[in-house]
Amino acid sequence: MSSRGRLALFLLGAAGVAVLFATAFLGMPAFGSEDHPYRDLAVPAAVRHATANVVSSVNFDQRGIDTFGEETIVLGSVIGVAALLRPAQRESEQRPPPDRHRLESTTLLGYVLLPVTLVVGLDVVAHGHVSPGGGFQGGVILATGFHLLYLAGSYQALARLRPVEIFDRGEALGAGLFGVLGAAGLAATGAFLANVIPTGSFGQLFSGGTVPVLNVLVGLEVSCGAVVLLTHFFTEAITLSVGGRRERGGGT
Numbered sequence: 001m002s003s004r005g006r007l008a009l010f011l012l013g014a015a016g017v018a019v020l021f022a023t024a025f026l027g028m029p030a031f032g033s034e035d036h037p038y039r040d041l042a043v044p045a046a047v048r049h050a051t052a053n054v055v056s057s058v059n060f061d062q063r064g065i066d067t068f069g070e071e072t073i074v075l076g077s078v079i080g081v082a083a084l085l086r087p088a089q090r091e092s093e094q095r096p097p098p099d100r101h102r103l104e105s106t107t108l109l110g111y112v113l114l115p116v117t118l119v120v121g122l123d124v125v126a127h128g129h130v131s132p133g134g135g136f137q138g139g140v141i142l143a144t145g146f147h148l149l150y151l152a153g154s155y156q157a158l159a160r161l162r163p164v165e166i167f168d169r170g171e172a173l174g175a176g177l178f179g180v181l182g183a184a185g186l187a188a189t190g191a192f193l194a195n196v197i198p199t200g201s202f203g204q205l206f207s208g209g210t211v212p213v214l215n216v217l218v219g220l221e222v223s224c225g226a227v228v229l230l231t232h233f234f235t236e237a238i239t240l241s242v243g244g245r246r247e248r249g250g251g252t
Helices: 003-026 037-048 054-062 064-084 104-126 135-153 155-161 164-189 210-239
Strands: 091-093 240-242
Touching: 037 054, 054 064, 054 210, 064 164, 064 210, 104 135, 104 210, 135 155, 135 210, 155 210, 164 210
Parallel strands: none
Antiparallel strands: 091 240
8 A cells, every 4th residue: 555545544544533532522521510420320330230349340341342352452462562573584592691690689579579469469350349450450460470580580580480382372361261251241141241140249259240250361361461572572682692693782
């Protein structure tokens, strides 16, 4: 496609988006008014399905298809990075350079915080439907926990702790099962991602129906996706070389 054709296609899409935005903004309640239809509908819907965290109810129950779209964006982003940073024909992966000197206190703090961070991440994911948090937040915390080994330990230890193939499968599994659960709701009620699991008692761990399950799937997809994403960046910056000569500044 020529540059003029690409520009015309962009302008056409931008005009459509502008019309949608203008229509949405013109239909919003006036600023400072007491009319809050979304709030008045979202809170009772969350209570009806025994989801104490209204934000999670909106994300995974009332507007679950939007969250599924965000899941797809995360998956597509990781695939895009993997495609862009794949080793070129003239590049080869070499053994990473020796660890640089670091303070023993920094190393100790990193090793102590690693299990704590992983436990906090699991807690945020598991309780995302009853308290602030959820799969997205907990997934990022879990990925951060793994990479404390790189920040305060060593790249070699991180490479041993996170076999990339397993995390690749974990990311695909989280995104795939999200869609499967949505299809189950469609088959049972005619609505994609309908809440088809018993909702339990309000405020309890086993409550909210499909919300905690989707939280766990998102946590799996986000944590594995973040690990795979950073793995490709680390490989590009640390271990790839051209003709036996390391291109970049290396690292630990």
